[in-house]
Amino acid sequence: MDDLSPAVREAFARTWVDDRPWAFLTDLTAIGDRMAGGPGDRRASTLVADAFTDAGVRRVEFDPFEMARWTRGDTTLDLTAPDERRFEAVALPYAPPATVSGPLVDVGYGTPSEIDAADVDGALVVASTTTPAGGRFVHRMEKFNYAIGAGAVGFVFVNHVPGQLPPTGALRYDEEAAAPAVGVSAETGSWLTDYAARGGEATLAVGAETTPGESRNVEGRVGPDTDRELLLCAHFDAHDIAEGALDNGCGIAVVVTAARLLAEMDLALGVRVVGVGAEELGLTGSEHLADRLDLDRVAAVVNVDGAGRFRDLVAHSHTSEATAAVATRVGNETRHPVDIEPEPHPFSDQWPFVRAGVPALQLRSESGERGRGWGHTHADTRDKVDDRNVREHGMLTALIVRELAATAADGEIPRLDDELAAAFRDADFETGMKAAGIWPDGWE
Known part of the structure; x- marks a missing residue:
């Protein structure tokens, strides 16, 4: 990074001690409930817009x-x-209002093979939030929808993290599910699996409402006005049971921090900076964004979902060797290692773009533990955040975006090819994604 100008180097030095990322995260988490479509969601979008403007992002709307x-x-x-x-x-x-009763059936991790091995017809299925070591992480939506498709009448999602923390998380993408489901703590799950082994039965009653609503993205630009562009984004919504500090308060704070640095740089391509709404309820904001943009003009996407939480940065490259090479190069040159995970997945805001062949990186951070940890529970609160990670990852994100812009301007980031579907099949996604209704039609 020897070519950074003195002014940009000074901006990086200021970021090292900047208190604005913490102040932004404090204001965001103080809102409380940021569930998409509600009043907290709207307040959060206004806060993001103000932060973008303060960071030097142009034409914020x-x-x-x-x-x-x-x-x-x-x-x-x-x-x-x-x-x-x-x-x-x-x-x-997206659990519907319903009351169901049936035997408790423990399906362990809730993988398709475990569900197939159990008699779940008419049952309340009990499944863990984690998955077996050695394979990819199986998402909640895959487990739930596969179980319901196999005849279960309800679903009980057991947190594998102790501490009386029932987990939450959407069951479908932007639509009501076919059956009720709940999250329970690890401690409750211990009782339920014991009762399941003894022929236990239970009744599950959910009161809820799914109605037409509105959320909004926050968009602006940094860098030159070029025909092709990069997209830098993070979602700002959160589940209503906690403050959403880790998921994804840290991520949107990283984007604000990176945007402030990018606004000082001489970039080879323009960058569209977006605070995305309604990620937690089905990637609805990013789907809307992908539908609205001319994706032929989007050279690459950097989605910050999970960065800033922990010490080490992880980059999901979604089969793109070119974006992986950029992230690796920035990590090596700054001596801040970036761990590359090449396998694709459909569970964050890069998915509508990856599905269309746009190269992408999802930036998150690694705790060393499997699963969400405090995320999607009452414990996802501001006190869990070390804002040094937010500032450092903001700096690394800015450098990755800058390098991607230079690489894309030289035409060296190929589109994702027809092998993408095969990569998802090789990672054993097909069964779960089809159950969840998110396997692309064109991949048959």
Whole structure:
């Protein structure tokens, strides 16, 4: 990075001690409920717009879109046999209002093979939030939808992280699910698996409402006005049960920090900077963005979902050797290692672009533990954040975007090819994605 100008180097030096990322994260998490479509979501988008403007992002504007707003009601999970007990449970977004009863069936991790091996017809399936070591992480939506497709009448998602923390997370992409589902703590899950082994039965009742709603993206630009552009984005919405500091307050704070640095740079391509709405309820904001943009003009996407949480940066390259090479080069030159994960996945805001062949990086950070940790629970609060990680990852993100711009300007970032579907099949995604209704039609 010897070619950075003195002014840009000074901007990096200021970032090292800048208190604005922490102030932004504080204001964002103080909102509380940022569930898409609600008043907190709108307040958050205004806060992001103000932060973009303060960072030097030009032409900041709101881009509203329609989405399915889900509102939580009362939820109960009652054991009816062999004992009578009530357990704390949290409804999972897009669960329909319904009451179902049946035997408890423990399917372990909830992988398709485990569900196939169990008799789940008419049952309340009990599955863990984690997955077996040695394979890819199997998403909640895959487990739920596969279980319901196999005949289950309800789904109980058991946190593998102790601490009386029932997890949440959407069941479908922007639409009501076919059956109710709840999250329960690891401690409750221990009881339920025990009761399942003893022929236990339970009744699950979810009160909820899915109605037409509206969220909005926040867009602006840094760098020159060029025909082709890069996209730098992060979602700012969060689940209503916590502050959403880690998921994804850190991520949008990283983007604001990176944008402030990019605004000082001489970039080879323009960069569209976007705070994305409604990611947690189905990637609705990024789907709207991908539909609206001319994707032939988008050279690459950098989606910051999970960066800034922990010490080490991870870059998911989604089969793109060119974007992986850029992230590796920046990591090596700055002596801040960036771990590359080449396998694609469809569960964050890069997906609508990757699906269309746009090269991408998703930037997250690694805790060393498998799964979300505090994310999607009551414990996702500001006190878990070390804002040194936010500032460092903001600097690394800016350098990665700068390098991507230079590489793309030279025409050296190829589009994703017809082998993308094969990569998803090789990673064993096809069964789960088809169950969740997100396997692309053209990949048959």
